[in-house]
Amino acid sequence: xxxxxxxxxxxxxxxxxxxxxxxxxxxxxxxxxxxxxxxxxxxxxxxxxxxxxxxxxxxxxxxxxxxxxxxxxxxxxxxxxxxxxxxxxxxxxxxxxxxxxxxxxxxxxxxxxxxxxxxxxxxxxxxxxxxxxxxxxxxxxxxxxxxxxxxxxxxxxxxxxxxxxxxxxxxxxxxxxxxxxxxxxxxxxxxxxxxxxxxxxxxxxxxxxxxxxxxxxxxxxxxxxxxxxxxxxxxxxxxxxxxxxxxxxxxxxxxxxxxxxxxxxxxxxxxxxxxxxxxxxxxxxxxxxxxxxxxxxxxxxxxxxxxxxxxxxxxxxxxxxxxxxxxxxxxxxxxxxxxxxxxxxxxxxxxxxxxxxxxxxxxxxxxxxxxxxxxxxxxxxxxxxxxxxxxxxxxxxxxxxxxxxxxxxxxxxxxxxxxxxxxxxxxxxxxxxxxxxxxxxxxxxxxxxxxxxxxxxxxxxxxxxxxxxxxxxxxxxxxxxxxxxxxxxxxxxxxxxxxxxxxxxxxxxxxxxxxxxxxxxxxxxxxxxxxxxxxxxxxxxxxxxxxxxxxxxxxxxxxxxxxxxxxxxxxxxxxxxxxxxxxxxxxxxxxxxxxxxxxxxxxxxxxxxxxx
Numbered sequence: 263x264x265x266x267x268x269x270x271x272x273x274x275x276x277x278x279x280x281x282x283x284x285x286x287x288x289x290x291x292x293x294x295x296x297x298x299x300x301x302x303x304x305x306x307x308x309x310x311x312x313x314x315x316x317x318x319x320x321x322x323x324x325x326x327x328x329x330x331x332x333x334x335x336x337x338x339x340x341x342x343x344x345x346x347x348x349x350x351x352x353x354x355x356x357x358x359x360x361x362x363x364x365x366x367x368x369x370x371x372x373x374x375x376x377x378x379x380x381x382x383x384x385x386x387x388x389x390x391x392x393x394x395x396x397x398x399x400x401x402x403x404x405x406x407x408x409x410x411x412x413x414x415x416x417x418x419x420x421x422x423x424x425x426x427x428x429x430x431x432x433x434x435x436x437x438x439x440x441x442x443x444x445x446x447x448x449x450x451x452x453x454x455x456x457x458x459x460x461x462x463x464x465x466x467x468x469x470x471x472x473x474x475x476x477x478x479x480x481x482x483x484x485x486x487x488x489x490x491x492x493x494x495x496x497x498x499x500x501x502x503x504x505x506x507x508x509x510x511x512x513x514x515x516x517x518x519x520x521x522x523x524x525x526x527x528x529x530x531x532x533x534x535x536x537x538x539x540x541x542x543x544x545x546x547x548x549x550x551x552x553x554x555x556x557x558x559x560x561x562x563x564x565x566x567x568x569x570x571x572x573x574x575x576x577x578x579x580x581x582x583x584x585x586x587x588x589x590x591x592x593x594x595x596x597x598x599x600x601x602x603x604x605x606x607x608x609x610x611x612x613x614x615x616x617x618x619x620x621x622x623x624x625x626x627x628x629x630x631x632x633x634x635x636x637x638x639x640x641x642x643x644x645x646x647x648x649x650x651x652x653x654x655x656x657x658x659x660x661x662x663x664x665x666x667x668x669x670x671x672x673x674x675x676x677x678x679x680x681x682x683x684x685x686x687x688x689x690x691x692x693x694x695x696x697x698x699x700x701x702x703x704x705x706x707x708x709x710x711x712x713x714x715x716x717x718x719x720x721x722x723x724x725x726x727x728x729x730x731x732x733x734x735x736x737x738x739x740x741x742x743x744x745x746x747x748x749x750x751x752x753x754x755x756x757x758x759x760x761x762x763x764x765x766x767x768x769x770x771x772x773x774x775x776x777x778x779x780x781x782x783x784x785x786x787x788x789x790x791x792x793x794x795x796x797x798x799x800x801x802x803x804x805x806x807x808x809x810x811x812x813x814x815x816x817x818x819x820x821x822x823x824x825x826x827x828x829x830x831x832x833x834x835x836x837x838x839x840x841x842x843x844x845x846x847x848x849x850x851x852x853x854x855x856x857x858x859x860x861x862x863x864x865x866x867x868x869x870x871x872x873x874x
Contacts, residue, residue: 321584377440408689439478446482537602561599574794656693805841825856
């Protein structure tokens, strides 16, 4: 609605006419990321892919996971079915699924900006029908700014090359906020119901949405009862409807998790991250009887990882029947019964660190800040009325956006987590801008429209430049796509060429091979069921210093591992020393395999197998 903006400049009409063209430009530029965005897969992405496999195989017990929620893996399973993928083609399909999620994000941003404008104008009209508010931004100007932020985020923290649920979560949270604001503007109950459904789907994407949804329902009640002066009974009824719809969507998964854990549980990622980042609890391979590693948490693990040796630390993951790397497939299983305790000193350190990260985030996203500063210098002012009788349309989205920053700021701020909070804070502030002097309204209105269009075109232009640069590099490397990594795919093919394949158990050593870059194991179809834990970055030097090395390797052999995989500097793996004897290069890659339980014929194959 633009009924409250009679003095909008002619440039605003051009924003409306150019809107379809701009959306097409955004989609085309971002589609380039689906083709050429570089490989970025980590252990998180592999866990989501494994859950997608379980969905297609109807292995429901493995899908209930206290750390990774099921909606995003469901989209990956859909991609597997739509594109008839194999292990060696699935990643391209996942890039395309992420592009589809980006298109949904575009719709979510538009729904949110339009809802902000609708609530703003309805509130302004209700307060003073004879004196319609002269706000500087209409819905199209705000749309352009919102999409500009989304485009910039897709270049960085919400990249299509990351197989992670954060983009889908952002879209669903924005849909939920849009439904909330439309309910506040119209009082229609079906918007409250849609709000509950959207937040329920967001919870099925990530457990963060559980607490955020409760805050949104509380915000609905408070705003209607205090600012809109509605009957508390009517406000409570709308909130109850939103909660019921949220429960219908989210409730079955909460029930399944609670049954699995034997206690009420809606997800443990928040409590575990608090223990790790704030409480100082050891993140990897924690055991009972290690109080020096517990930090401020109370630890009574129900099923810790099985320790085969302590020097070096050799671990077995056989008790977990699912996952390429079971240790990270469901970390809440291994860490069940870690009870967090408030840690004031750790919280102070965490808040200080996250405040620095927040400042860095804002400095890394100067686009809207610069536009806002220019408008302030030209005489625009945000209309943030403090009286209960004032407009106050910005209160709910601003408060909930700040809540996103506060919740993550207590534990761990990452750009992909807080972009939705940035949108929820920045866009209502822009929507609240008015001219400080009424006579400057027409000129400022035209300036706002021009700056919005310039910001949006600059963002899509930068995206186009980036994707074309990606394409140029890939053409020089003769790579089939950005999703292809020659080391990862070469290692998987090399492993298959050694006779190791679908369902085989293997072992790994070193953080790089065991957790950070384990997609090679999924491509090869193997499971990492034993590990020699060596977190040091230079594996050759640390392996040389490992005590009882031969005994550890024999332990892996007794566990049935076909090979031991490590990531080494190729210059050190000469094969001429006792340490490197027997290790076989997997293709022309830094990944090497030490045969443990291979037949003689496979073990004697040439070392340069399945190169890049």
